[in-house]
Amino acid sequence: MSDETPSRRAAAAFAQTTETGTPVAFADLVALLERIFRRHGTSERVAAILAENCASCERDGSTSHGVFRIPGYVNSLKSGWVDGRAEPTVEEAGPAFLRVDAANGFAQPAFLAARDRLLEMVRESGVAVMAIRNSHHFSALWPDVEPFAREGLVALSFVNSFACVVPPGGKAAVYGTNPMAFATPVAGGDPMVFDQAASSMANGDVRIAAREGHTIPPGSGVDRDGKPTTDPKAVLDGGALLPFGGHKGGSIAFMIEVLAAALTGGKYSREVDWSAHPGAETPCTGQLFIVIDPERGGTGAFADRVAGLIGEVKQAGQDRMPGERRYARRVRTLRDGIPLAPARLAELRALAGDA
Ligand SMILES: NC(=O)C1=CN([C@@H]2O[C@H](COP(=O)(O)OP(=O)(O)OC[C@H]3O[C@@H](n4cnc5c(N)ncnc54)[C@H](OP(=O)(O)O)[C@@H]3O)[C@@H](O)[C@H]2O)C=CC1
Ligand SMILES: O=C([O-])C1=[NH+]CCC1
Numbered sequence: 001m002s003d004e005t006p007s008r009r010a011a012a013a014f015a016q017t018t019e020t021g022t023p024v025a026f027a028d029l030v031a032l033l034e035r036i037f038r039r040h041g042t043s044e045r046v047a048a049i050l051a052e053n054c055a056s057c058e059r060d061g062s063t064s065h066g067v068f069r070i071p072g073y074v075n076s077l078k079s080g081w082v083d084g085r086a087e088p089t090v091e092e093a094g095p096a097f098l099r100v101d102a103a104n105g106f107a108q109p110a111f112l113a114a115r116d117r118l119l120e121m122v123r124e125s126g127v128a129v130m131a132i133r134n135s136h137h138f139s140a141l142w143p144d145v146e147p148f149a150r151e152g153l154v155a156l157s158f159v160n161s162f163a164c165v166v167p168p169g170g171k172a173a174v175y176g177t178n179p180m181a182f183a184t185p186v187a188g189g190d191p192m193v194f195d196q197a198a199s200s201m202a203n204g205d206v207r208i209a210a211r212e213g214h215t216i217p218p219g220s221g222v223d224r225d226g227k228p229t230t231d232p233k234a235v236l237d238g239g240a241l242l243p244f245g246g247h248k249g250g251s252i253a254f255m256i257e258v259l260a261a262a263l264t265g266g267k268y269s270r271e272v273d274w275s276a277h278p279g280a281e282t283p284c285t286g287q288l289f290i291v292i293d294p295e296r297g298g299t300g301a302f303a304d305r306v307a308g309l310i311g312e313v314k315q316a317g318q319d320r321m322p323g324e325r326r327y328a329r330r331v332r333t334l335r336d337g338i339p340l341a342p343a344r345l346a347e348l349r350a351l352a353g354d355a
Contacts, residue, residue: 022345023337029055029067035352036070040077042084049109053143058340059333060326064204065140067340067348072281073138074351081280082106082136090114096125099264102135107159107287110135111144118291122153126296130289131264136282137161141181142195142326144289149183149191152303154292157181160260162272162283165199166240168250171226173240175253176269176283177203178260185294186310187303194322198253199241206232206241259288 024032030051037047050073058066076082086105090113093099098118102110110132121128137159148155161176179202181195200220209216210232223229224238235241243249261268266286274280294302310321333339340348 021339021341024340024345025337026055026059026334029058029338029340032348032352032354033067033070035354036074036348037077037084039351039353040074040084042077046084046086046106046109049112050106053108053139055338056143057140059330059338060142061329061333062140062142062326064202064208065138067344068204068208069138070348070351075279076136076138076277076282079274079277079280081274081277082282082284086110088113090117092117093131096121096128098128098130100130100132100135102132104134104284105136106282107132107135107137108139108144111287111289118289119151122291122293127290127292130291132287132289133265134284135266135287136284137287138282140195141179142183142193142323144287145181145183145195146191146193146323148291149185149193152185152293152295154185154294155181155183156290157287158256158259159287160257160266160269160283160285161203162274162285163270164203164240165243165253165269166222166226167253168243168247174270175199175243175250175257176285177201177241178253178256178269180252180256184306185303187307189307189310190323190327192306192310192321192323193326196244196322198243198249198256200244200249201241203241206235210236260286264288 033051033054034047037050038044042050054066054069077084083104086103088103088105088110089101091099098114100110100114114130118128118130141157141159145155145157158180160178163173163176165175165177166173167175175198178198179196181193183191183193186192201216206216215230216232218228218230219242221229221235221241222239223234229235229239243253257268260266264286267284269285272283272285299305
């Protein structure tokens, strides 16, 4: 399998340093992360949800949003920027529209608080929308959407983040790295899930590249003077990323600001102001879900048709579909343990207060 996206190359470079680390069983990693979250002020429920989510990212090799992010979660909690005990409120805005106020808490517990009702709405109406606001999303999106596809549904999700991406030709960062994810059932196989930033790279991968001393690919970002740079530190220090694919990625970043912020009542990436909370890292914005029952299309063969299309794509020469790398790593790490660099493991144990 080739891994040619710039951010995947950066993540792979990071992953290589951890592949040789201490193998940790998935359940043990979840338990360790849960202790960290509880120790830093989240409720038991929030700790369990975030620990499972973050450990799943590490298990699947989504390293830009795995345990690398734990100090960021902790710093946001310590700074008082995010409420680890927030109680989301769920409101019905119509027969197929849920509005969720995450109350300055994390996005995943807010999402899970409304998920069962969303599923009922999809079964009743064939489609339903969940609009979450005042939510901190600091993770990958695939853990949110993959389970829908395993339940036979098509799901889309969009999140905006904090201003660190300039519009094409622009000088000021307006957009976040703004990921979107899509998940569909596939007959006889795992769901096809793609989950990608609207920027050339995720901010997390730029930070990993800076920490590991790697350059980033040409065309990924600009420095504080708007000049192209391959130095990740210049991007982080007053510079910015570019959207992927020029104006086309710029339009997707724009759409995601509209769907995840304007529509939900969350903040635009540009409006995120954490200056009063030094150390905070989790952007407080919004998230939109659209979930569809594909059986309402009436073909009776939806998942077979998708499987057929994937067959044709591969026959035409694409060596793998999005998600397949993650699934392969999931099998491997559930069997052999998740390799963690000893220094990283020690850091996590210290954050958990382990002796
Ligand atoms: N919460 C937030 O605000 C943000 C979160 N993120 C998260 O960061 C993560 C990384 O984003 P990004 O760097 O854009 O992702 P990548 O470019 O690494 O990957 C994007 C998608 O393309 C797939 N893919 C990668 N290489 C190939 C290939 N050679 N052939 C076919 N498919 C391929 C990946 O599948 P696979 O996973 O199987 O490799 C993935 O679904 C995402 O999970 C995203 O949600 C990003 C920005 C902000
Ligand atoms: O990697 C990224 O771009 C981000 N992850 C969470 C907020 C932004």
